[in-house]
Amino acid sequence: MSTEAPAPQPAAEKRLGSLIPKVPFWAQILLGLVLGVVLGWIARSGDVGWLLTTLDKTGSIFVQLLKLAVAPLVFFAILVSITNLRNVNNAARLATRTLLWFMVTSLIAVAIGLAIGLITNPGSGTGLTPKDGAKPDEAGTWLDFLTGIVPENVITPFTELNVLQIVFMAAVAGVAALQLGEKAQPILDLSQSVLELLQKALWWVIRLAPVGTLGLIGYAIATYGWNLIGKYATFTADVYIGCALVMFGVYPLLLTTVAKVNPLQFFRGAWPAIQLAFVSRSSVGTMPVTQQVTERLGVPKEYASFAVPFGATTKMDGCAAIYPALAAIFIAEIFGVHLGVGDYLLIAFVSVVGSAATAGLTGATVMLTLTLSTLGLPLEGVGLLLAIDPVLDMMRTATNVAGQALIPVIVAAREKILDRDAYAAAGEDAPHGAEADAEPAPVAA
Numbered sequence: 001m002s003t004e005a006p007a008p009q010p011a012a013e014k015r016l017g018s019l020i021p022k023v024p025f026w027a028q029i030l031l032g033l034v035l036g037v038v039l040g041w042i043a044r045s046g047d048v049g050w051l052l053t054t055l056d057k058t059g060s061i062f063v064q065l066l067k068l069a070v071a072p073l074v075f076f077a078i079l080v081s082i083t084n085l086r087n088v089n090n091a092a093r094l095a096t097r098t099l100l101w102f103m104v105t106s107l108i109a110v111a112i113g114l115a116i117g118l119i120t121n122p123g124s125g126t127g128l129t130p131k132d133g134a135k136p137d138e139a140g141t142w143l144d145f146l147t148g149i150v151p152e153n154v155i156t157p158f159t160e161l162n163v164l165q166i167v168f169m170a171a172v173a174g175v176a177a178l179q180l181g182e183k184a185q186p187i188l189d190l191s192q193s194v195l196e197l198l199q200k201a202l203w204w205v206i207r208l209a210p211v212g213t214l215g216l217i218g219y220a221i222a223t224y225g226w227n228l229i230g231k232y233a234t235f236t237a238d239v240y241i242g243c244a245l246v247m248f249g250v251y252p253l254l255l256t257t258v259a260k261v262n263p264l265q266f267f268r269g270a271w272p273a274i275q276l277a278f279v280s281r282s283s284v285g286t287m288p289v290t291q292q293v294t295e296r297l298g299v300p301k302e303y304a305s306f307a308v309p310f311g312a313t314t315k316m317d318g319c320a321a322i323y324p325a326l327a328a329i330f331i332a333e334i335f336g337v338h339l340g341v342g343d344y345l346l347i348a349f350v351s352v353v354g355s356a357a358t359a360g361l362t363g364a365t366v367m368l369t370l371t372l373s374t375l376g377l378p379l380e381g382v383g384l385l386l387a388i389d390p391v392l393d394m395m396r397t398a399t400n401v402a403g404q405a406l407i408p409v410i411v412a413a414r415e416k417i418l419d420r421d422a423y424a425a426a427g428e429d430a431p432h433g434a435e436a437d438a439e440p441a442p443v444a445a
Helices: 009-019 025-045 049-087 091-120 142-147 163-206 209-231 233-259 263-280 283-296 301-314 318-335 341-353 365-375 381-385 389-414 420-425
Strands: none
Touching: 025 049, 025 209, 025 263, 049 091, 049 163, 049 209, 049 263, 049 283, 049 301, 091 233, 091 301, 091 318, 091 341, 091 389, 163 283, 163 301, 209 263, 209 389, 233 263, 233 318, 233 389, 263 283, 263 389, 263 420, 283 301, 283 389, 301 389, 318 341, 318 365, 318 381, 318 389, 341 365, 365 381
């Protein structure tokens, strides 16, 4: 029996594949969003208990899968990113410029949040009173923030998912590895392999994003309904408008004037990360995609592997700048507290210095409590916003991730290390996530 005769099956499969349209990943997420709204409405209006439970479990499992990879992913990503700086010329200069641009864009974002809040008065006319609030289970203070950076042991930060302490340990390990030089190479090789393994596993979770979207949105609608969103209409609109102004106004302006590149190409290249951030509500969970799109935008891999993990844990224009500014004004109006110029300056200070407290996880409660405690506002105000938080967090996280991809592009362009040909071609090579190693692939063809 000859083994050289060509089999007809591959050709048949190819013809069959051409008949089945490939659904772009963004379209899958949009479909999940629409189905989630419909199923959530059915569960609420028809009081369908099993559907509510299914939506809850579906969304919770997706978020839990993302969180499962957070601790080891952050540790090895930061460790490897610091050691990769040895392969970059002017590493200290690049790191300093990156941090400075993080601070500049955070200041711009918090200024926009304050301006919108002062113009719209989001706490007026809501019908909410201080009695509607409740203290959160966990609150952030400057003392906790500063003393909480150093862990008591090496195990607890991973079991309790304290990302700030994990970042600290990874940074210490990375600097120590740089000092050891060749002696640390076996550890660095192992760390690189583990990081690639984690990223590969995370791709599989990312492919479930449309299903996760369905569960998360559906459960939010079924639990809270449209009445809750209506009660917080001004505040919700303020957060979305503020994030949109930063993402589609400030960022394109910086790309045009500072980096001198086409902003449309940036969004074409970065869109897979932005849309996944909107769904997952996790900067850290989106980090592998963010790094992929940043490299595709022409940022050198050695620099991107430092800037993106660093940004995923500290660069939070949505959660740590726009949101706490608006939330502070909202809560102050509900509780009848007058805020002066000094208070607004404190909000800006907290946004720039304390953004690491958000740590790239879903939600921004710690950052909000840090802001409120600094201003002397009642922490019970946090309880007013917890119900609406999932709806707000989607746009906040999308803005965070857009900024995390933006800064490396700006710094690389300023330092003349940006591959402008790659930037110009960004988004054209694999626009629909055709390959798992490039960006999230469709769940089903």
